[in-house]
Amino acid sequence: MMAVCPLVDLARGEARRLDVEPPIAVFHTEDGELFAIDDTCTHQDASLADGWLEGCEVECPLHASKFDLRTGAVDAPPAKRPVRTHEVSVRDGVIFVGVSADAPSAPAGVQVSTNAAPVSTDAT
């Protein structure tokens, strides 16, 4: 489990990027739900925390691929592969992310650096 920030510091409709390797994006939807996914779009090199949050979907700022925050599934192209999802919980008013043990979902052509990685980064 990784502490993110106090819940009150992440307003609804906002997202935060965790600078871990690979980076993780945490979203607080307008409906008050929390989700965490790998931050880098699976299409090319863009940060999904900078994306357009709408309901339970985030739209990539670059080419408008849409991902379902609940499952990581691609809802709209050009992305083809799902984005990895992580568990989120709130304890004592603080947001925590449980990093998934699955392989990260970085796009082809974007190197996931392996230094200081808290997560296994084989198979990019």
Added chain:
Amino acid sequence: MKAVAVVGGSLAGLSAARALRNQGFDGRVSVISQEVHRPYDRPPLSKSFLAGAATESELALEAEEEDLDLDWRFGRYATALSPSQRSVELSDGTSVISDGIVIATGARPRTLGAASLQGVHVLRTLEDALGLKRELVPGTRLVMVGAGFIGAEVASTARGLGVEVTMISAAATPLIGPLGQQLGGIVSALHAEHGVRLIGGVEVTGLAGSERVTGVSLADGRMIEADVVLVAIGVRPNTEWLATSGLDAASGVLCNAYGATELPNVVAVGDCASWYDPVLAEHHRLEHWTGARERAAIAVSSLLSGGSEKRMGRPPYFWSDQYGLRIQLAGHLRAADSVVVEDGSADDGEFLAVYRRGDQPVAVLALGHGKSFMRWRRQLASQALSDPVSTL
């Protein structure tokens, strides 16, 4: 409507085909594509693909399992549109008859008109990129004629490959056309910092060399030596094939704000189309990826509804990657009468600037600052939805 012909099978054409299916059209969709490749993405051709970091298969625009049930006609181009016959004539002598037509033939680079010397390139297609890439070996002297976004991106990629780069622009500061004096200056400085030699305020008069290019001559008498030349001086729309169609297409197919042309059941979208822009109160071509993609759905809904459905688009959006930095622009820069740097500063190299007309934001431009850029982009979008014209 039973059959639709989409002319041009790249981003705008594929997006139109997708929109037809998404909007419930289940008739025949023929896609006529001059290129022999399945649709591929162009922006990486000056960036990751040119740098060798992305492969050809990663350029594919279609998903592997995607099946839109399209009648693809690869390697053939449209030579004429005959509205009375409802037919598109093809280069192989056949024709495609349909009830609706989507014109999506894009654009091609302008050239210097000179004889074809070896070592002189343009960049639009996969073949262009492969040809240029082969020549960008360390130590090569690349001279860029034109300093727009594609030239600037290639300069950035070429520097990364160890190529010596000179960029020549007719304007005093490269990139001031799209960015404005002050911000164009910042981007120019970025190039200078990375070792690009910038020559501004002078016209190119010709190319030297007998078989292979050896230099670029300038109006002030100078000769800039070159091993490789990239001519990146903008594009012109692929609309010559429409000359006898009755459409006004010489500088882009003239369309209303929803992609409808002057002919019934004929719409146009992407780099070949000149849509009416209510904010600027003029027609103009939006030669950007996102416009080609998003406007396809608008044009298709115009087509399927006979023009009665008028979908609102989002404000224009454009990005460019140079030296690991992302430049993003949303909205209508030309509508502005003032600009204020709101985040960062020119000296940091990363900043966000808001362009206003009166006190109304009309455009936002950022180097880096992705998160606040998105906030402004959303604000422009909601503003445009609530009052597309008079607020701006």
